[in-house]
Amino acid sequence: MLQLLTSSQTREADAHTIKNKPISSLDLMESASNAFIYAFKQDVPTIDSLISVYCGTGNNGGDGLAIARLLKENAYDRISVKIARFSAKESADFSANLERLKLTGIPITEITNTDVFPEENAEVIIDALIGSGLNKALQGDLKSLVIHLNQLQKKVIAVDIPTGLPSEGPIDPDACILKASLCVCFQRPKINFFFPESAKALERFKVVEIGLDEQFIQSQAGPWKYIEEKDIRYSIKPRKAFSHKGTYGHALIIAGYTETMGAALLCADACLHSGAGLTTACIPENGYSALNSFAPEVMILPRSELILGKSLEKYSSIAIGPGLGTDKEATDLLEYVLNFNKARIVIDADAINILAANTELLTKLPKDCIICPHVKEFDRLFGKSNSWWDRVTLALKKAKEFNLIILLKNQYTFIVTPDGDILINPTGNPGMAVGGMGDILTGMIASFLAQSYPAIEAAMLAAYIHGAAGDQLIQMNSIPPRYITEQIPALIKRFTAPD
Numbered sequence: 001m002l003q004l005l006t007s008s009q010t011r012e013a014d015a016h017t018i019k020n021k022p023i024s025s026l027d028l029m030e031s032a033s034n035a036f037i038y039a040f041k042q043d044v045p046t047i048d049s050l051i052s053v054y055c056g057t058g059n060n061g062g063d064g065l066a067i068a069r070l071l072k073e074n075a076y077d078r079i080s081v082k083i084a085r086f087s088a089k090e091s092a093d094f095s096a097n098l099e100r101l102k103l104t105g106i107p108i109t110e111i112t113n114t115d116v117f118p119e120e121n122a123e124v125i126i127d128a129l130i131g132s133g134l135n136k137a138l139q140g141d142l143k144s145l146v147i148h149l150n151q152l153q154k155k156v157i158a159v160d161i162p163t164g165l166p167s168e169g170p171i172d173p174d175a176c177i178l179k180a181s182l183c184v185c186f187q188r189p190k191i192n193f194f195f196p197e198s199a200k201a202l203e204r205f206k207v208v209e210i211g212l213d214e215q216f217i218q219s220q221a222g223p224w225k226y227i228e229e230k231d232i233r234y235s236i237k238p239r240k241a242f243s244h245k246g247t248y249g250h251a252l253i254i255a256g257y258t259e260t261m262g263a264a265l266l267c268a269d270a271c272l273h274s275g276a277g278l279t280t281a282c283i284p285e286n287g288y289s290a291l292n293s294f295a296p297e298v299m300i301l302p303r304s305e306l307i308l309g310k311s312l313e314k315y316s317s318i319a320i321g322p323g324l325g326t327d328k329e330a331t332d333l334l335e336y337v338l339n340f341n342k343a344r345i346v347i348d349a350d351a352i353n354i355l356a357a358n359t360e361l362l363t364k365l366p367k368d369c370i371i372c373p374h375v376k377e378f379d380r381l382f383g384k385s386n387s388w389w390d391r392v393t394l395a396l397k398k399a400k401e402f403n404l405i406i407l408l409k410n411q412y413t414f415i416v417t418p419d420g421d422i423l424i425n426p427t428g429n430p431g432m433a434v435g436g437m438g439d440i441l442t443g444m445i446a447s448f449l450a451q452s453y454p455a456i457e458a459a460m461l462a463a464y465i466h467g468a469a470g471d472q473l474i475q476m477n478s479i480p481p482r483y484i485t486e487q488i489p490a491l492i493k494r495f496t497a498p499d
């Protein structure tokens with residue numbers, strides 16, 4: 001997993017690298033600027049594009065100056081540089097790069113007040129005004145410049161981070177930020193890129209290596225971790241020779257109601273496709289024939305039998321909630337399952353709403369129980385938050401308090417653990433924003449739990465593979481959740497095979 005850094009940790013990684021590797025700070029800037037150029041060339045391959053580089057006077061601005069010079073070396077020769085000089089300060093590497101730039105003949109304009117802005121006919125603007133050194137909200141002259149640049153509606157490519165966006169912490173909905181179509185960021189994505197509020201700052205990002213000390217970065221403390229494919233390959237176990245269905249556990253799916261039987265079918269079918277040896281669905285009687293024709297491999301535990309107190313002993317995992325309803329019977333079922341606290345449990349959908357209405361049940365959740373709320377379910381359960389940063393921080397507190405794993409759904413799903421980690425899932429796409437998608441995920445988690453994966457791994461594998469299945473169908477505008485299920489077995493097999 002990639003350890004993500006706060007802006008102060010990034011500064012430490014920067015200082016550590018300069019101190020311990022044979023590289024000077026100026027050369028590190030050169031390396032970062034070269035890495036930017038590599039990504040830039042893929043995005044703007046036309047060398048006669050008209051490009052304007054806006055630079056502040058800190059190190060982000062220093063990068064901008066070096067980038068302008070390197071662009072020229074790479075045959076982009078319709079470049080101009082604008083320096084926003086609203087204070088007398090400049091960093092040493094900015095000054096050094098300014099001297100180097102002056103030797104290239106690239107036109108440089110200094111903007112010292114905002115009464116008149118220089119005319120701008122560039123097709124591409126490179127934003128090197130402020131990077132990770134942002135220390136307050138934009139105001140005054142710089143804010144006026146950013147508002148002006150936003151109004152031009154040009155293609156903007158940001159260096160490291162869009163000017164005005166904090167690297168971490170709550171994103172003020174009214175913050176003035178230079179909107180980028182692409183951000184090329186250095187070594188690690190910024191934590192704030194993963195929150196929906198960052199959509200006002202950037203459309204997409206690319207991460208480029210600049211040569212910071214990886215060992216140092218990975219040894220940093222902090223909850224934010226980014227899941228990679230190799231984590232999935234490392235966790236997932238191939239099926240063994242001479243194994244039988246008993247080897248892979250028995251999952252019970254307690255889901256469905258007259259009007260919402262589909263949720264139970266989708267959930268049970270996804271569980272089956274994710275490798276559980278046996279899957280049983282506990283549904284009301286009016287769903288039997290639908291289940292038998294949709295997924296004949298899935299067995300049935302009559303809902304009425306569970307209500308009468310059927311033992312749960314034989315199940316290796318339990319999923320409860322999709323399409324369950326929130327009436328008295330559903331509440332009793334959840335309480336029954338929680339009282340039988342030996343099982344490995346995943347709680348979703350209506351069962352989360354039942355928890356929200358009966359918060360005393362939270363104390364009955366077994367250790368390492370997984371809940372997988374979407375934003376509304378999360379807010380209903382734990383209260384409203386003003387920002388996604390606050391919401392995830394609250395999730396961290398609740399995960400510790402109740403010994404829970406909270407899988408908080410988002411374009412980048414957050415898996416928040418009782419040990420204080422926040423695992424960010426990189427897979428998935430907006431085509432997956434379709435009802436029923438969560439039921440598939442819950443079935444997958446139940447399946448991995450049944451197969452004896454530790455709970456955090458079960459959540460991680462399910463989130464990653466679910467999203468990866470969606471990414472395989474990226475050509476579809478919207479993806480019916482059933483199609484995700486079809487992808488699962490081959491995807492799992494692929495992750496068990498050598499690279």
Ligand SMILES: NC(=O)C1=CN([C@@H]2O[C@H](COP(=O)(O)OP(=O)(O)OC[C@H]3O[C@@H](n4cnc5c(N)ncnc54)[C@H](OP(=O)(O)O)[C@@H]3O)[C@@H](O)[C@H]2O)[C@@H](O)CC1
Pocket residue numbers: 010011013014028029032056057058059060061062063087089091129130131132133134135136137138139142159160161186210212
């Ligand atoms: N670390 C790395 O890995 C590497 C980092 N590199 C690069 O360095 C960048 C970080 O550089 P940095 O630390 O010099 O800060 P930077 O973003 O230029 O901003 C500082 C300037 O902005 C100003 N300022 C701040 N807020 C303001 C506001 N609201 N409104 C107005 N002004 C404001 C602040 O002024 P002050 O508040 O101090 O008066 C100061 O002048 C990083 O993003 C990356 O691009 C690479 O070169 C190499 C490897």
Ligand SMILES: [K+]
Pocket residue numbers: 060127128129130131158159160161162163
């Ligand atoms: K920037």
